[in-house]
Amino acid sequence: SRQYLVAGNWKMNGGRAANAELITGILAGVAANASVEILVCPPSVYIDAVAQQAAGKIKVGGQNLSEQEKPGAFTGEIHGTMLKEVGCQYVLVGHSERRAFYGDADDVVAGKFKAAQSLGLTPILCVGETLQEREAGQTEAVLARQLNAVLDLNGIDSFANSVVAYEPVWAIGTGKTASPQQAQDAHAFIRGQLAAKNAKISNSTRLLYGGSVKADNAVELFSCPDVDGGLIGGASLKAADFLAICAAA
Template identity: 60%
Template sequence: MVQRRPLVAGNWKMNGSRSESATLLDGIRKGVSAASRAEVAVCPPYILIPLTAEKLAGSPAAWGGQNLSVHKSGAYTGEIAGPMLRDYGCTYVIVGHSERRTLNGETDAVVAEKYGAAQAAGLIPILCVGETLQEREANQTEAVVARQLDAVLDRHGIASFRNAVIAYEPVWAIGTGKTATPQQAQEVHRFIRSRLAVRDKAVAENTRILYGGSMKGSNAKELLAQADIDGGLIGGASLQAEEFLTICRAAD
């Protein structure tokens, strides 16, 4: 039986002053154990990545970006390139988060291009997929998730997932306080793994699939107990050290 190492990644979104973030990072560093089975990472706003690198250097925790440009450099005001993230020690970068898809109009094709740019820069993409409430109510969950996955698979191939993470984020459960039941989440995670397995069973078995819909300390244990849920992409709960660490311990 494949033993996938759990990953708990905090997505801070557009939150945190320098002083607030320093306190948060100190708390995370203090609470993360090198003996932990679960891997821990945080993805702060770009401007806080240097502080994060400073605070977490030498600790078991990793860090990453929330987005990146498809370009390596150039006249792209306001953008951040993958090599820049790597230069500050980033391991991960979130790609295709639902907020980028809906608020910034990122298409499946753009997300696939960013996924490739991340890997070309030596970063591990955390590829986000998931359906809206309207799509779920119309029984389109699997069709939507398949479309989003296939855009990446068709462009970069199944082998690329040896160095990638997937995060299933039901859009209707992000920042709403609503959470998919463990059974609902497991069903979609199982579908994602089966979708990969059609192309390569071994890659599918080794790919980590995170749950990203309002996971918190109180529901993490039950969600993480599911066979195909390998960790969490944590939003609001990652802004409080003890709450975040509670999830990390549940993943352990």
């Protein structure tokens, strides 16, 4: 069976003092949640310090990485080897904010997934439809397109070391959560797409739900059969909220 993963995506939030306080708070509550894997993804400049403080009890990941195979003259970019060196095991790839604001098109996302894989970082591939796409009945087509771009470049075997996060864009930061049924339907579709290529890999791949997850809706979301945890934005910035979500897993 799949181990639950609860991941905090801090986005562009935090600072030295706030991060230290947050990690102290999570560490204080983490022993009670030993069966769930807990991950935080801080802004890159803080990863090193957060990873040292987390001391392996909380895992640490990047929010983005360069698709370049090798380090070099790419101003402002961060190579996966750098994320690894400062303690990351995971990295988000294709978050909707990257797709919408920074030009991370499907082919770029596929390249980033490849770059992460080649270094032994576990990519957390984010997929999800906009409200307009959902209302036009295109949810499954969008999910299939986003998944296929990565599958075509990397192959199904690469998903053995990966996590997929379903984050409907209309639910991110809006307070509108997908209903458990909407989440389960999308997750079952994603798992089916993977199963069509390799049933065993599909069965072992963790699928996270993201989008306005809070302590009071986490239990019902996490009890869906194909929801294996969550990718948490706003509610990952307060230790008590994040711990309550971890406890729901």
